[in-house]
Amino acid sequence: MNRPKRLLVANVAWAHDTAERNPEFFRELARGQNPHVLWIGCSDSRVPAETITHCEPGDLFVHRNIANLFNPDDDNSASVLEYAVRVLKVAHVIVCGHYGCGGVRASLLPPDPSLPHVNRRIAPLCSLARTHHDELDARASERERVDRLAELNVLEQVRQLRANPIVRDAEQAPLVHGWIFALEDGRLKVLTSGYEADDAMTCETAAHSAA
Ligand SMILES: [Zn+2]
Numbered sequence: 001m002n003r004p005k006r007l008l009v010a011n012v013a014w015a016h017d018t019a020e021r022n023p024e025f026f027r028e029l030a031r032g033q034n035p036h037v038l039w040i041g042c043s044d045s046r047v048p049a050e051t052i053t054h055c056e057p058g059d060l061f062v063h064r065n066i067a068n069l070f071n072p073d074d075d076n077s078a079s080v081l082e083y084a085v086r087v088l089k090v091a092h093v094i095v096c097g098h099y100g101c102g103g104v105r106a107s108l109l110p111p112d113p114s115l116p117h118v119n120r121r122i123a124p125l126c127s128l129a130r131t132h133h134d135e136l137d138a139r140a141s142e143r144e145r146v147d148r149l150a151e152l153n154v155l156e157q158v159r160q161l162r163a164n165p166i167v168r169d170a171e172q173a174p175l176v177h178g179w180i181f182a183l184e185d186g187r188l189k190v191l192t193s194g195y196e197a198d199d200a201m202t203c204e205t206a207a208h209s210a211a
Helices: 003-021 025-031 075-087 102-107 116-121 123-131 133-137 142-163 194-204 206-210
Strands: 037-042 060-065 092-098 175-181 188-192
Touching: 003 025, 037 075, 060 075, 075 092, 092 142, 102 123, 102 142, 116 123, 123 133, 123 142, 133 142, 142 175, 142 188, 175 194
Parallel strands: 037 060, 037 092, 092 175
Antiparallel strands: 175 188
C-alpha cells in the first residue's frame, strides 16, 4: 500500500474509533471552533502540536513554519494572529521552538543557493544570531550553539508578538508564552510565561533589548 493510501486507511480507523469513544464528537466539531490557544510552532515533523500536548481537534489554532518565526510583514503569520485574536479571541499565544531545529542550524551556516525561499525566510534568524554572536561563540559545540539560538529565537518571537498592535491593542490581550521542546525526552520547557512576562523579559532578553 502506498503512503497516502495508508494515511487514508488510518483516517477511516481514527474517525471510527473517535466516534465510538464519543458519539457526540464530530457533531460538536462541525458546530464550530472555540480554541483558547494559538500555537506558533516549527514545521518539523517531530514536533506535532496536538500530539505532544495531548490535545484534540478543536483545542489549538495552529500556525507552523520553518523555525517557528513570526513575521509581522508576512500575511500568512499576520492573518493567523489577527484571526486568532480578533475573531477567536484566544487567551494564550504559545510560541514553541525545539532543540535540534534544522531552520535554526541553517541560520548559522552559509546560505544554501538551492533554497532561496528558506534563505529569505530565515534572514531575521541570521541577524538574531549576529546580535548574539558573543554568547553563541562561547558555546563549546555546534549543537549547543544551535540549541541556545533556538531558545533566543523563541524569546525574540515572543517579544515581537507582545509588541505587535494586534496583541497589544486587543480588547483582551492574550498572554504570550515561549516554550521549547526537547526531542530527547519529549518534554516542553517554559522559557517565558505570559504570567510572568515582565520578569522573564528582564532576565532573558536584556541583552537583545540593549543591543
Ligand atoms: Zn525546527
